[in-house]
Amino acid sequence: MLDWLKDRLGLSQRTASRNEEKDLSGFLREAAGEKFTGKLESDLKKIDAAGGSSYDISLRRFWAGNLPGALIYFEGLTDKRATEEIIRTLVIESKKIGVALKKGKGLETAREKLLTADELIEVDNVAGLFAELSRGGAAVFFDGSAGALICDTRKPKLRAISEPENETTLRGPRDGFIENLRVNTSLIRLRLPIPQLWMKKMTLGRLSNTEVVLIYIKGLAREKLIREVHSRLQQVDIDAILGSGYLEDYIVDSPNTLFPLTYRTERPDKVTAALLEGRAVVLVAGTPFALIVPTELNMLMQAPDDYFELFPIGVFIRLLRYAALIISLILPGVYVGIVTFHPELLPTPLFLRIISTREGVPFPVVAEMLILELIFEILREAGLRLPPAIGPAISIVGALILGDAAISAGLVSPGVVIVVALTAIAGFSTPSFALSTAIRLLRFIFTIAGATFGLFGVQFALLLTVIHLCSLRSFGVPYLSPFAPLILSDLKDSLITVWWWGMQARPKLIGGREPLRQPLGQKPQPGQDPEEDEGS
Amino acid sequence: MPQEKIANRQLFFILFMIRCNIAVAFLPVLTTADAYQDAWLSSIVQFFPAALLLLFFGGLGSRFPDLTLAQYSERLLGRWPGKVLTLAILWAFLHMAAVEVRIYADMLVTVFLPDTPLLFLITAMVIVAAAAAHSGIEVIGRAADLLFPIYLLMIVGSLLLPLPLLKVMFYNLEPVLARGFGPVFRGAVTPMAVIVQFLTLTMLIPSLNQPKRGLRTSLAALAGASTILIFIAVVTTAILGPSPGARALFPFFKMVRVVALSEFVERLEALSVFAWGLGLFIEVAAYLFCGARGLSQVFGLEDYRSLILPMAAIWITMGVHVSQNAFQLLTFFKPAFFAPYALALIVIPFTALWAAYLLRKFFRRRSGEL
Numbered sequence A: 001m002l003d004w005l006k007d008r009l010g011l012s013q014r015t016a017s018r019n020e021e022k023d024l025s026g027f028l029r030e031a032a033g034e035k036f037t038g039k040l041e042s043d044l045k046k047i048d049a050a051g052g053s054s055y056d057i058s059l060r061r062f063w064a065g066n067l068p069g070a071l072i073y074f075e076g077l078t079d080k081r082a083t084e085e086i087i088r089t090l091v092i093e094s095k096k097i098g099v100a101l102k103k104g105k106g107l108e109t110a111r112e113k114l115l116t117a118d119e120l121i122e123v124d125n126v127a128g129l130f131a132e133l134s135r136g137g138a139a140v141f142f143d144g145s146a147g148a149l150i151c152d153t154r155k156p157k158l159r160a161i162s163e164p165e166n167e168t169t170l171r172g173p174r175d176g177f178i179e180n181l182r183v184n185t186s187l188i189r190l191r192l193p194i195p196q197l198w199m200k201k202m203t204l205g206r207l208s209n210t211e212v213v214l215i216y217i218k219g220l221a222r223e224k225l226i227r228e229v230h231s232r233l234q235q236v237d238i239d240a241i242l243g244s245g246y247l248e249d250y251i252v253d254s255p256n257t258l259f260p261l262t263y264r265t266e267r268p269d270k271v272t273a274a275l276l277e278g279r280a281v282v283l284v285a286g287t288p289f290a291l292i293v294p295t296e297l298n299m300l301m302q303a304p305d306d307y308f309e310l311f312p313i314g315v316f317i318r319l320l321r322y323a324a325l326i327i328s329l330i331l332p333g334v335y336v337g338i339v340t341f342h343p344e345l346l347p348t349p350l351f352l353r354i355i356s357t358r359e360g361v362p363f364p365v366v367a368e369m370l371i372l373e374l375i376f377e378i379l380r381e382a383g384l385r386l387p388p389a390i391g392p393a394i395s396i397v398g399a400l401i402l403g404d405a406a407i408s409a410g411l412v413s414p415g416v417v418i419v420v421a422l423t424a425i426a427g428f429s430t431p432s433f434a435l436s437t438a439i440r441l442l443r444f445i446f447t448i449a450g451a452t453f454g455l456f457g458v459q460f461a462l463l464l465t466v467i468h469l470c471s472l473r474s475f476g477v478p479y480l481s482p483f484a485p486l487i488l489s490d491l492k493d494s495l496i497t498v499w500w501w502g503m504q505a506r507p508k509l510i511g512g513r514e515p516l517r518q519p520l521g522q523k524p525q526p527g528q529d530p531e532e533d534e535g536s
Numbered sequence B: 001m002p003q004e005k006i007a008n009r010q011l012f013f014i015l016f017m018i019r020c021n022i023a024v025a026f027l028p029v030l031t032t033a034d035a036y037q038d039a040w041l042s043s044i045v046q047f048f049p050a051a052l053l054l055l056f057f058g059g060l061g062s063r064f065p066d067l068t069l070a071q072y073s074e075r076l077l078g079r080w081p082g083k084v085l086t087l088a089i090l091w092a093f094l095h096m097a098a099v100e101v102r103i104y105a106d107m108l109v110t111v112f113l114p115d116t117p118l119l120f121l122i123t124a125m126v127i128v129a130a131a132a133a134h135s136g137i138e139v140i141g142r143a144a145d146l147l148f149p150i151y152l153l154m155i156v157g158s159l160l161l162p163l164p165l166l167k168v169m170f171y172n173l174e175p176v177l178a179r180g181f182g183p184v185f186r187g188a189v190t191p192m193a194v195i196v197q198f199l200t201l202t203m204l205i206p207s208l209n210q211p212k213r214g215l216r217t218s219l220a221a222l223a224g225a226s227t228i229l230i231f232i233a234v235v236t237t238a239i240l241g242p243s244p245g246a247r248a249l250f251p252f253f254k255m256v257r258v259v260a261l262s263e264f265v266e267r268l269e270a271l272s273v274f275a276w277g278l279g280l281f282i283e284v285a286a287y288l289f290c291g292a293r294g295l296s297q298v299f300g301l302e303d304y305r306s307l308i309l310p311m312a313a314i315w316i317t318m319g320v321h322v323s324q325n326a327f328q329l330l331t332f333f334k335p336a337f338f339a340p341y342a343l344a345l346i347v348i349p350f351t352a353l354w355a356a357y358l359l360r361k362f363f364r365r366r367s368g369e370l
Helices: A002-021 A024-033 A040-051 A080-097 A106-114 A126-134 A181-191 A223-234 A244-251 A268-277 A311-340 A348-358 A365-385 A388-408 A414-428 A433-453 A455-471 A488-493 A530-535 B008-026 B036-045 B047-063 B069-077 B079-111 B118-135 B137-160 B163-173 B182-207 B211-240 B242-247 B251-258 B269-299 B305-321 B326-332 B335-366
Strands: A057-064 A067-074 A120-123 A137-142 A148-152 A197-204 A210-217 A263-265 A280-284 A290-293
Touching: A024 A040, A024 A126, A040 A057, A040 A067, A040 A126, A040 A137, A057 A080, A067 A080, A067 A126, A080 A106, A080 A137, A106 A120, A106 A137, A106 A148, A120 A126, A126 A137, A126 A148, A181 A197, A181 A210, A181 A268, A181 A280, A197 A223, A210 A223, A210 A268, A223 A244, A223 A280, A244 A263, A244 A280, A244 A290, A263 A268, A268 A280, A268 A290, A311 A365, A311 A414, A311 A433, A311 A455, A348 A414, A365 A388, A365 A414, A365 A433, A388 A414, A414 A433, A433 A455, A433 B118, A455 B118, A455 B137, A455 B269, B008 B079, B008 B137, B008 B182, B008 B211, B008 B251, B008 B269, B036 B047, B036 B163, B036 B182, B036 B211, B036 B242, B047 B069, B047 B182, B047 B211, B047 B335, B069 B079, B069 B182, B069 B269, B069 B335, B079 B118, B079 B182, B079 B269, B079 B305, B079 B326, B079 B335, B118 B137, B118 B269, B118 B305, B137 B211, B137 B251, B137 B269, B163 B211, B182 B211, B182 B269, B182 B335, B211 B242, B211 B251, B242 B251, B251 B269, B269 B305, B326 B335
Parallel strands: none
Antiparallel strands: A057 A067, A067 A137, A120 A148, A137 A148, A197 A210, A210 A280, A263 A290, A280 A290
């Protein structure tokens, strides 16, 4: 015992001094090359050295008959009962049913005759071992067998599936993605129980080995798109992926834009709908946000409720939303432009009203506007970072104290406050947070343009935005389609929506392989009147 | 790099806006001659010679669907004469674009931004166009797709707004043909000559999805824009009255301006100015693209994009110095000056091209090559 301890201490000292000289990449190289020898003690030492005797590594030694063995797993990741079951099987059950484990054949016998875990993987090196252990496996070692048998003992730590807070709906389904990849894929699989729903797994991130799954409907999504997404994902070489936002930056067509070129969503129904249109979806382990590609601006303006509500209401809401988008983009610029350069465009009473409220305000209107917009952005950011309990405080300070006091002190004019508030509310009606962020930033540019050239400046900024949007593509699909290029049949789900039985075709540029969603002529007809039947 | 293509629909939108914008700008049927209340007749009459001219210079494009004017002129006339001829056409783009930007800037300075230097406005407009041309014809085409419905909506809206007034103002259109057909034809001369704008077609044909149908598309654009022109002429003459309308600098704009639907709904001219700006943007971007592309082919450059910046600079200078003031610009568009100028730009080069084409065809057939 003492010898063993000494040996152990000496070794760990030696490895420690050796380890200090090594950098991370050295460790990784070594771990990948470090094969198990089949000598239990030296293998265990290797593991211990590689893992730095970390606190959460659990080592349980046992004797299966005459054969010494060990079970290694990470505490907390595994199910206690499952690990106990493995040891019980190997130590006790093997005797009961008379299966003898012999040196050199321990792993084979255990795999073929004893262990009942549903997933058994054999690994032969330290790096592979740690990768599997981190996923919640437990590794069985036997003296004389060069390698380890990984049993699936994971104990899933799951957050409950709840409604995504950022994408709420009134009539839609209430489930949302969580951080667990398997749960997320199951949410999609449940909605599309067809074999053609293909999910391709990739492991990205040198250190994080994050599982990334590319999902599409085989035969519906264009092969070129799938190849493109796949190759772009494959090219990602990064140390760790902690969220889908990391990947997004690598796979978009153009990095020089404010506009989101992928669609991020937490909603499985949204993802399924996208799959049915022929798009591809990227799910990343450890994040509830799926990426949908390709994405158009039009898609960012669609909210789930549009499809669950009655058609005329959907049309009204959609139009309203586009109007709100335009308002939140140009209203401050237009206001500044009109008040500064073209007061004659306003009806006289309105103009007089605005001018009279501006009396005594010490700043030019553009300064007022920019300051207030900035303050609003700060308020919003502060509200986002605050714990929910203090949230209301910020709105009191912001709205009541700042807004009201600033007006009554004559520092800002009420008109500007109204415009900023209106703009902010209009901005909130954009379903996509990423898009509304882009608009928020552009708003400042529009305000400055309006202050420099009046309405002409707003038009200038608008045209530049249009050029930029027209030149954007997401995985080859023009960003502004179906508006530009104009695709008449796809307009049914853009500025307006139609009845579900009217949505016969998939988006042309994306789902062109299988253009029809449903047979034509499903418009509901009035049923036979039963009384009339009786009468005749 | 695969060549960028635009749909014929997009060409239709581009040409429609180019053509319509002149009417929005200064309504040549009314202001350039003495047609007065018969201006709307001039709008009908001008279509036919304009369409003939279009067929004349567009027809060659259908025979060389893969080549721009710069390329087939060299093939037909030989290297140097072809280059010189192309340069003449490119000059037309540059000049027309400079003039039109200038009119727009003049209007803005006169009406909206009295203290802003003309240079800034012209520069801003040219920068936008240069950005679009730099992004390529696809982007211009898509922008046309996006802006055309808005453009049309605003023009049609501006024409519908005065409808309640129109009944009262109808006597302004009478008497019809009081002075015979002379004034009608004189009024049609400048609009007909303005077809020189459509020379852009000769540079755009190879970029089309269906180049063979390019001529048909542009004829449709001409017809569509002429229809709008008739309505603009009728409404403007009716609202403003024949002779004040003819003296106005920007008649369409002025017409929208005098319309006040109620106490609150007035001063809607911002909409028409916005429409004008949108149209001008597409127009000028198309000119700049065609100009830069043609020039790059004349000089044998790989990419036209390097030419855009210097061209834009020249253009800004031209825009500022092309005239002293808006009135001088209008004089430029008087039939006596503009028609010979534009016709020379169309008839001389294309007669030479057609002659070369037909001679070649004739001799080739004779020598049995074809």
